[in-house]
Amino acid sequence: MHGRSQNTIKLIAGNSHPELCDAIAAKLGITVARVKAFQYTNQETAVAVGESVRDEDVYIIQTGCGEDSINDFLMELLITINACRVASARRITAVIPTFPYARQDKKDKSRAPITAKLIANLLQTAGCDHVITMDLHASQIQGFFRAPVDNLYAEPLVLRYIREHYDKNEIIMVSPDAGGAKRVASLADKLDIQFALIHKERQKANEISRMVLVGDVTDKICLLIDDMADTCGTLTKAADILLDHNAKKVVCMVTHGIFSGNAIERLNKSKLDKVICTNSLPIQEKVDQCKKLEVMDIAPTLAEAIRRLHNGESVSYLFTYVPE
Numbered sequence: 001m002h003g004r005s006q007n008t009i010k011l012i013a014g015n016s017h018p019e020l021c022d023a024i025a026a027k028l029g030i031t032v033a034r035v036k037a038f039q040y041t042n043q044e045t046a047v048a049v050g051e052s053v054r055d056e057d058v059y060i061i062q063t064g065c066g067e068d069s070i071n072d073f074l075m076e077l078l079i080t081i082n083a084c085r086v087a088s089a090r091r092i093t094a095v096i097p098t099f100p101y102a103r104q105d106k107k108d109k110s111r112a113p114i115t116a117k118l119i120a121n122l123l124q125t126a127g128c129d130h131v132i133t134m135d136l137h138a139s140q141i142q143g144f145f146r147a148p149v150d151n152l153y154a155e156p157l158v159l160r161y162i163r164e165h166y167d168k169n170e171i172i173m174v175s176p177d178a179g180g181a182k183r184v185a186s187l188a189d190k191l192d193i194q195f196a197l198i199h200k201e202r203q204k205a206n207e208i209s210r211m212v213l214v215g216d217v218t219d220k221i222c223l224l225i226d227d228m229a230d231t232c233g234t235l236t237k238a239a240d241i242l243l244d245h246n247a248k249k250v251v252c253m254v255t256h257g258i259f260s261g262n263a264i265e266r267l268n269k270s271k272l273d274k275v276i277c278t279n280s281l282p283i284q285e286k287v288d289q290c291k292k293l294e295v296m297d298i299a300p301t302l303a304e305a306i307r308r309l310h311n312g313e314s315v316s317y318l319f320t321y322v323p324e
Contacts, residue, residue, distance in 0.1 A: 007055055007056050007057050007090055008030075008056060008057065009028065009030055009056075009057050009059060009306065009307075009310050010033045010051075010053050010056045010057065010058045010059065010089070011024065011025050011028070011030060011031075011032050011033055011059050011061065011306075012032070012033050012035045012058060012059065012060045012061065012080060012084075013032050013035075013061055014037065014060060014061055014062030014063075014073060014076055014077055014080065015037055015073065015076060016062050016063045016064075016065050016066065016069075016073040016076075016282070017061065017062070017063045017065070017097075017281065017282050019279075019282060019284070020061060020063070020097070020279060020280075020282075020298075020299060020302075021061040023297070023299035023303075024061060024095075024299050024302050024303045024306065026299075027299055027300055027303035027304075028303050028306065028307060033050075033051055033053070033058075034049075034050030034051045035047065035048070035049050035050060035051070035053075035080065035083070035084075036048050036050065037076040037079065037080055039072075045072065045075050045076050045079050046079070047076070047079050047080050047083040049083050049084070049087055052087075053084050053087050053088070053089045054087065054088040054089070055088065055089075055090045056089055056090060057089075057090060057091050057093075057310050058084045058089040058090075058091065058092045058093065059093045059095055059132075059306050060077060060080050060081060060084070060092065060093070060094050060095065061095045061302075062074075062076065062077040062080070062094065062095070062096060063096060063097045063098045063280060063281055063282075064096060064098045064099055064100030064101070064102075065098060065258070065281040065282065067260050067261075070100055073100075074100050074119070074122075077094060077096070077123075077126075078122055078123065078126040079126075081094060081123065081126040081127050081128050082126045082127055084127070085126070085127030091129045091130065092127055092128055092129050092130075093128070093129065093130040093131070093132060093306075093309065094123055094128045094130070094131050094132070095131075095132045095133075095302060095305075095306070096131060096132070096133045097133065097134045097256075097278075097280035097281070097298065097302065098133075098134070098228075098256045098258075098280045098281055099116070099119070099133045099136055099137070099141065100119060101115040101116050101118075101119050102116055102136055102137035102138065102141060103116075103137050104116055105117075105137065105138040105140065105141055106138070116138075116141050116144060117144040120141070120144035120145045121144075123145075123147075124145065124146060124147055128147060129147055130147055130148050130149075130150070130309070131145060131147060131148075131149045131150070132149075132150045132152065132302065132305050132306070132309070133149065133150070133151055133152070134151070134152045134153070134154060134255060134256075134278075134280055134298065134301075134302075135151070135152075135153060135154050135227045135255040135256065135280075136151050136227075137227055137228065139151060150305060150309070150315050152301060152302070152305055152315075152318055152319075153318075153319055154255040154278055154296070154298065155183075155186070155187060155190075155319075156301075156318070156319070156320060156321055156322045157278065157296045157298070157301070157322055158187065158225070158253055158296075159187065159190060159191065160322050161253070161276065161296060162187075162191060162223065162253075163191075166221060166223075168191055168192065168193050170220065170221050170248075171191075171193060171220060171221045171222075171223055172193060172194050172195065172196055172215070172217055172220040172221070172222055172223070173187055173188040173191075173193060173194070173195035173196070173223050173225060174195065174196045174197070174198065174215075174217065174222045174223065174224050174225070174238070174242065174250075175195065175196075175197050175198065175224075175225060175226075176198050176200070176224055176226055176234050176235060176238040177198065177199075177200055177226075177234065178197065178199060178200075180225065180226055180227065181197055183225060183227065184197075184225045187225060194215070194216075195215065196213060196214060196215025196216070196217055196222075197213075197214045197215060198211050198212070198213055198214070198238050198241060198242075199211070199212045199213075199214060200212075200234065211237055211238065211241050213241055213242065213245055216245075217242050217245050217246070217247040218245070218246040218247070219246065219247075219248055220247055220248060221247070221248050221249055221250075221251060222239075222242045222247045222248075222249070222250045222251070223251050223252075223253055224238055224239070224242075224250060224251070224252040224253065224272075225253050225254075226252070226253075226254045226255075227254065227255050227256060228254055228255065228256040228257075228258055229252070229254040229256070229257055229258060229259060229263070229275065229277065230258040230259070230260055230263065231260060231261050231262075231263050231266070232259065232263040232266045232267055232270070233266070235252050235254075235270075235272065235275075236266055236267070236269075236270040236271075236272065238250075239252070239270055239271045239272045240271060243271055249273040250271065250272050250273055251272070251273050251274050251275075251276065252272050252274070252275045252276070253275075253276045253277070254275070254276075254277045255277065255278050255280060256277070256278070256280050256281060257275070257277030257278070257280075257281055257283050257286065257293070258281065259283075259286050264286055264289050264290045267290050267292055267293070268289075268290055268291075268292070270292075272292060273292070274292045274293070274294055275290075275292050275293050275294070276293075276294045276295075276296060277293070277294075277295065277296070278295065278296045278297070278298045279295050279296070279297055279298060279299070280298055283295055300322070300323045300324060301318055301322065301323060303323070304317075304318060304323040305318055
Protein backbone atom coordinates (compact mmCIF):
# COMPACT_ATOMS: atom_id res chain seq x y z
CA MET A 1 0.00 0.00 0.00
CA HIS A 2 1.76 3.17 -1.17
CA GLY A 3 0.73 6.75 -0.56
CA ARG A 4 2.38 9.84 -1.93
CA SER A 5 5.73 8.61 -0.67
CA GLN A 6 7.07 5.16 -1.35
CA ASN A 7 7.54 4.29 2.32
CA THR A 8 5.30 1.55 3.73
CA ILE A 9 3.22 1.22 6.88
CA LYS A 10 4.98 -0.58 9.72
CA LEU A 11 2.45 -1.69 12.30
CA ILE A 12 3.88 -2.51 15.74
CA ALA A 13 1.86 -4.33 18.41
CA GLY A 14 2.37 -3.33 22.03
CA ASN A 15 1.69 -6.01 24.63
CA SER A 16 -1.41 -4.24 25.97
CA HIS A 17 -3.83 -5.25 23.18
CA PRO A 18 -2.29 -7.53 20.49
CA GLU A 19 -5.77 -8.71 19.32
CA LEU A 20 -6.68 -5.16 18.29
CA CYS A 21 -3.40 -4.79 16.39
CA ASP A 22 -4.03 -8.08 14.54
CA ALA A 23 -7.53 -6.90 13.58
CA ILE A 24 -6.15 -3.56 12.30
CA ALA A 25 -3.42 -5.37 10.32
CA ALA A 26 -6.06 -7.67 8.75
CA LYS A 27 -8.13 -4.63 7.71
CA LEU A 28 -5.08 -2.96 6.16
CA GLY A 29 -3.95 -6.20 4.49
CA ILE A 30 -0.48 -6.06 6.04
CA THR A 31 1.48 -8.10 8.58
CA VAL A 32 2.50 -6.90 12.03
CA ALA A 33 6.17 -5.85 12.17
CA ARG A 34 8.69 -8.01 14.02
CA VAL A 35 9.17 -5.69 16.99
CA LYS A 36 8.80 -7.12 20.48
CA ALA A 37 8.87 -5.57 23.93
CA PHE A 38 9.89 -7.84 26.80
CA GLN A 39 11.02 -7.58 30.40
CA TYR A 40 14.35 -8.59 31.89
CA THR A 41 14.29 -10.54 35.15
CA ASN A 42 14.74 -7.27 37.08
CA GLN A 43 11.48 -5.99 35.46
CA GLU A 44 13.24 -3.48 33.16
CA THR A 45 11.51 -3.21 29.79
CA ALA A 46 13.54 -3.73 26.62
CA VAL A 47 12.55 -3.63 22.94
CA ALA A 48 13.93 -5.80 20.14
CA VAL A 49 13.39 -4.33 16.64
CA GLY A 50 13.57 -7.38 14.35
CA GLU A 51 13.39 -5.59 10.98
CA SER A 52 14.44 -2.33 9.37
CA VAL A 53 12.21 0.70 10.03
CA ARG A 54 14.55 3.22 8.36
CA ASP A 55 12.54 5.88 6.52
CA GLU A 56 9.28 4.03 7.24
CA ASP A 57 5.90 5.21 8.55
CA VAL A 58 5.62 3.50 11.97
CA TYR A 59 2.34 3.03 13.87
CA ILE A 60 2.56 1.63 17.40
CA ILE A 61 -0.70 0.24 18.85
CA GLN A 62 -0.72 0.52 22.64
CA THR A 63 -3.73 1.22 24.83
CA GLY A 64 -3.82 2.53 28.40
CA CYS A 65 -5.04 -0.45 30.37
CA GLY A 66 -4.40 -2.90 33.17
CA GLU A 67 -4.95 -2.39 36.88
CA ASP A 68 -1.39 -3.57 37.61
CA SER A 69 0.34 -2.91 34.32
CA ILE A 70 -0.79 0.49 32.99
CA ASN A 71 2.60 2.04 33.85
CA ASP A 72 4.50 -0.92 32.36
CA PHE A 73 2.58 -0.52 29.10
CA LEU A 74 3.19 3.23 29.08
CA MET A 75 6.93 2.71 29.60
CA GLU A 76 6.90 0.02 26.89
CA LEU A 77 5.27 2.49 24.47
CA LEU A 78 7.86 5.19 25.24
CA ILE A 79 10.78 2.77 24.80
CA THR A 80 9.32 1.39 21.54
CA ILE A 81 8.89 4.94 20.17
CA ASN A 82 12.48 5.73 21.12
CA ALA A 83 13.78 2.48 19.60
CA CYS A 84 12.11 3.41 16.28
CA ARG A 85 13.38 7.00 16.48
CA VAL A 86 16.98 5.77 17.03
CA ALA A 87 16.47 3.29 14.13
CA SER A 88 15.73 6.29 11.81
CA ALA A 89 11.98 5.83 11.26
CA ARG A 90 10.58 8.66 9.14
CA ARG A 91 7.42 9.24 11.17
CA ILE A 92 6.25 7.60 14.40
CA THR A 93 2.55 7.60 15.29
CA ALA A 94 1.32 6.34 18.66
CA VAL A 95 -2.14 4.81 18.33
CA ILE A 96 -3.53 4.97 21.89
CA PRO A 97 -7.26 4.12 21.82
CA THR A 98 -7.60 4.73 25.58
CA PHE A 99 -5.31 7.57 26.63
CA PRO A 100 -3.66 6.85 30.01
CA TYR A 101 -4.11 9.37 32.86
CA ALA A 102 -6.72 11.29 30.81
CA ARG A 103 -8.76 11.98 33.94
CA GLN A 104 -5.87 13.96 35.45
CA ASP A 105 -6.28 16.79 32.96
CA LYS A 106 -6.63 19.86 35.22
CA LYS A 107 -5.80 21.29 38.62
CA ASP A 108 -9.18 20.64 40.23
CA LYS A 109 -7.74 21.02 43.74
CA SER A 110 -4.62 22.60 45.15
CA ARG A 111 -1.34 20.76 44.55
CA ALA A 112 -2.98 18.35 42.06
CA PRO A 113 -0.71 17.25 39.19
CA ILE A 114 -1.76 17.65 35.55
CA THR A 115 -0.54 14.16 34.66
CA ALA A 116 -2.12 14.06 31.18
CA LYS A 117 0.22 16.95 30.23
CA LEU A 118 3.17 15.00 31.64
CA ILE A 119 2.24 11.98 29.45
CA ALA A 120 2.06 14.30 26.40
CA ASN A 121 5.57 15.60 27.19
CA LEU A 122 6.92 12.07 27.69
CA LEU A 123 5.53 10.88 24.34
CA GLN A 124 7.09 13.82 22.51
CA THR A 125 10.43 13.49 24.32
CA ALA A 126 10.53 9.80 23.33
CA GLY A 127 10.17 10.85 19.68
CA CYS A 128 6.45 10.60 18.86
CA ASP A 129 5.40 12.68 15.81
CA HIS A 130 1.64 12.09 15.87
CA VAL A 131 -1.01 10.62 18.18
CA ILE A 132 -4.26 8.85 17.28
CA THR A 133 -6.64 8.33 20.19
CA MET A 134 -10.36 7.90 20.75
CA ASP A 135 -12.93 9.77 22.85
CA LEU A 136 -10.47 11.64 25.07
CA HIS A 137 -11.90 12.19 28.54
CA ALA A 138 -11.26 15.91 28.02
CA SER A 139 -10.69 17.12 24.47
CA GLN A 140 -8.36 19.93 25.63
CA ILE A 141 -5.69 17.21 26.16
CA GLN A 142 -5.04 17.68 22.41
CA GLY A 143 -3.67 21.11 23.34
CA PHE A 144 -1.07 19.56 25.67
CA PHE A 145 0.86 18.35 22.59
CA ARG A 146 2.98 20.28 20.12
CA ALA A 147 2.54 17.30 17.76
CA PRO A 148 -0.81 16.79 15.96
CA VAL A 149 -3.43 14.66 17.76
CA ASP A 150 -6.33 12.96 15.97
CA ASN A 151 -9.07 12.38 18.53
CA LEU A 152 -11.47 9.93 16.86
CA TYR A 153 -15.03 9.45 18.08
CA ALA A 154 -17.06 6.34 18.80
CA GLU A 155 -20.16 8.44 18.04
CA PRO A 156 -20.72 7.12 14.46
CA LEU A 157 -20.56 3.53 15.80
CA VAL A 158 -22.96 4.37 18.62
CA LEU A 159 -25.40 6.07 16.23
CA ARG A 160 -25.31 3.10 13.85
CA TYR A 161 -25.94 0.67 16.73
CA ILE A 162 -28.89 2.71 18.03
CA ARG A 163 -30.48 3.05 14.57
CA GLU A 164 -30.15 -0.71 13.97
CA HIS A 165 -31.51 -1.84 17.33
CA TYR A 166 -34.03 0.73 18.59
CA ASP A 167 -37.10 2.65 17.48
CA LYS A 168 -36.33 6.32 18.11
CA ASN A 169 -39.80 6.90 19.59
CA GLU A 170 -39.06 4.45 22.39
CA ILE A 171 -35.71 5.79 23.54
CA ILE A 172 -34.27 8.70 25.49
CA MET A 173 -30.59 9.59 25.87
CA VAL A 174 -29.31 10.06 29.40
CA SER A 175 -26.05 11.57 30.61
CA PRO A 176 -24.96 10.15 34.00
CA ASP A 177 -23.27 13.47 34.88
CA ALA A 178 -23.10 17.10 33.83
CA GLY A 179 -19.65 16.59 32.24
CA GLY A 180 -21.07 14.27 29.56
CA ALA A 181 -24.10 16.45 28.77
CA LYS A 182 -22.50 17.93 25.65
CA ARG A 183 -21.72 14.46 24.22
CA VAL A 184 -25.25 13.22 24.92
CA ALA A 185 -26.91 16.38 23.56
CA SER A 186 -24.95 15.94 20.30
CA LEU A 187 -26.15 12.32 19.93
CA ALA A 188 -29.76 13.20 20.81
CA ASP A 189 -29.65 16.03 18.28
CA LYS A 190 -28.46 13.73 15.48
CA LEU A 191 -31.19 11.19 16.28
CA ASP A 192 -33.80 13.91 16.89
CA ILE A 193 -34.80 12.53 20.30
CA GLN A 194 -35.08 13.86 23.87
CA PHE A 195 -32.31 13.68 26.43
CA ALA A 196 -32.19 13.70 30.22
CA LEU A 197 -29.41 14.43 32.70
CA ILE A 198 -28.45 13.07 36.09
CA HIS A 199 -26.86 15.65 38.35
CA LYS A 200 -24.56 14.11 40.94
CA GLU A 201 -22.99 15.66 43.97
CA ARG A 202 -19.71 14.07 45.03
CA GLN A 203 -18.17 14.15 48.48
CA LYS A 204 -14.87 12.64 47.29
CA ALA A 205 -13.52 10.98 44.12
CA ASN A 206 -15.30 7.77 43.04
CA GLU A 207 -17.96 8.21 45.76
CA ILE A 208 -21.32 9.76 44.94
CA SER A 209 -23.53 11.15 47.65
CA ARG A 210 -26.70 12.27 45.85
CA MET A 211 -28.10 11.98 42.32
CA VAL A 212 -30.96 14.01 40.89
CA LEU A 213 -32.71 13.29 37.55
CA VAL A 214 -33.51 16.21 35.24
CA GLY A 215 -36.00 15.16 32.53
CA ASP A 216 -38.90 12.72 32.06
CA VAL A 217 -38.01 9.08 31.32
CA THR A 218 -41.43 7.48 31.91
CA ASP A 219 -41.98 4.33 29.74
CA LYS A 220 -38.78 4.97 27.77
CA ILE A 221 -35.75 2.79 27.08
CA CYS A 222 -32.96 4.87 28.62
CA LEU A 223 -29.60 4.88 26.83
CA LEU A 224 -26.97 5.89 29.38
CA ILE A 225 -24.01 7.34 27.44
CA ASP A 226 -20.52 7.89 28.88
CA ASP A 227 -16.91 7.95 27.67
CA MET A 228 -15.67 5.36 30.18
CA ALA A 229 -16.94 2.83 32.69
CA ASP A 230 -14.44 2.22 35.47
CA THR A 231 -15.84 1.02 38.80
CA CYS A 232 -19.42 1.29 37.37
CA GLY A 233 -20.72 2.84 40.61
CA THR A 234 -22.18 5.85 38.79
CA LEU A 235 -23.81 3.74 36.07
CA THR A 236 -25.47 1.22 38.42
CA LYS A 237 -26.80 4.01 40.67
CA ALA A 238 -28.01 5.92 37.60
CA ALA A 239 -29.87 2.79 36.43
CA ASP A 240 -31.61 2.50 39.82
CA ILE A 241 -32.70 6.16 39.70
CA LEU A 242 -34.02 5.88 36.12
CA LEU A 243 -36.03 2.74 36.93
CA ASP A 244 -37.38 4.47 40.07
CA HIS A 245 -38.64 7.18 37.69
CA ASN A 246 -40.59 4.57 35.64
CA ALA A 247 -38.12 3.94 32.84
CA LYS A 248 -38.88 0.78 30.83
CA LYS A 249 -35.27 -0.45 30.87
CA VAL A 250 -31.75 0.96 30.99
CA VAL A 251 -28.99 0.23 28.46
CA CYS A 252 -25.51 1.64 28.95
CA MET A 253 -23.18 2.62 26.07
CA VAL A 254 -19.57 3.54 26.83
CA THR A 255 -16.44 3.91 24.70
CA HIS A 256 -13.81 2.64 27.13
CA GLY A 257 -14.76 -0.37 29.25
CA ILE A 258 -12.15 -0.25 32.02
CA PHE A 259 -14.20 -2.30 34.54
CA SER A 260 -11.66 -2.21 37.37
CA GLY A 261 -12.01 -3.71 40.85
CA ASN A 262 -15.34 -5.47 41.38
CA ALA A 263 -17.04 -3.69 38.44
CA ILE A 264 -18.07 -6.93 36.68
CA GLU A 265 -19.66 -8.31 39.84
CA ARG A 266 -21.45 -4.97 40.28
CA LEU A 267 -22.74 -5.09 36.67
CA ASN A 268 -24.00 -8.66 37.08
CA LYS A 269 -25.99 -7.61 40.16
CA SER A 270 -27.19 -4.32 38.65
CA LYS A 271 -30.54 -3.51 37.02
CA LEU A 272 -28.82 -2.54 33.76
CA ASP A 273 -30.27 -4.48 30.84
CA LYS A 274 -26.98 -4.48 28.91
CA VAL A 275 -23.68 -2.65 28.65
CA ILE A 276 -22.25 -1.92 25.20
CA CYS A 277 -18.62 -0.83 24.88
CA THR A 278 -15.86 -0.80 22.27
CA ASN A 279 -12.77 -3.01 22.20
CA SER A 280 -10.44 -0.03 22.86
CA LEU A 281 -9.28 -2.15 25.80
CA PRO A 282 -8.90 -5.95 25.85
CA ILE A 283 -12.39 -6.98 26.92
CA GLN A 284 -12.93 -10.61 25.96
CA GLU A 285 -12.23 -12.05 29.42
CA LYS A 286 -14.79 -9.67 30.95
CA VAL A 287 -17.38 -10.50 28.27
CA ASP A 288 -17.03 -14.16 29.33
CA GLN A 289 -17.73 -13.18 32.96
CA CYS A 290 -20.67 -10.86 32.26
CA LYS A 291 -23.53 -11.80 29.92
CA LYS A 292 -24.69 -8.15 29.82
CA LEU A 293 -21.57 -6.99 27.97
CA GLU A 294 -21.66 -6.44 24.22
CA VAL A 295 -18.72 -5.20 22.10
CA MET A 296 -18.54 -2.77 19.17
CA ASP A 297 -15.40 -3.19 17.03
CA ILE A 298 -13.24 -0.07 16.55
CA ALA A 299 -10.53 -1.84 14.48
CA PRO A 300 -12.04 -0.69 11.11
CA THR A 301 -12.10 2.95 12.32
CA LEU A 302 -8.49 2.85 13.53
CA ALA A 303 -7.33 1.01 10.38
CA GLU A 304 -9.00 3.61 8.16
CA ALA A 305 -7.47 6.45 10.23
CA ILE A 306 -4.00 4.89 9.75
CA ARG A 307 -4.58 4.39 6.01
CA ARG A 308 -5.78 7.98 5.55
CA LEU A 309 -2.96 9.44 7.60
CA HIS A 310 -0.39 7.43 5.66
CA ASN A 311 -1.84 8.52 2.30
CA GLY A 312 -2.21 12.17 3.32
CA GLU A 313 -6.03 12.08 3.20
CA SER A 314 -8.52 13.80 5.50
CA VAL A 315 -9.41 11.95 8.71
CA SER A 316 -12.56 14.04 9.37
CA TYR A 317 -14.61 11.54 7.29
CA LEU A 318 -14.40 9.23 10.33
CA PHE A 319 -16.17 11.77 12.56
CA THR A 320 -19.39 11.01 10.64
CA TYR A 321 -19.08 7.62 8.98
CA VAL A 322 -18.24 4.08 10.10
CA PRO A 323 -15.82 2.36 7.68
CA GLU A 324 -16.68 -1.23 6.84
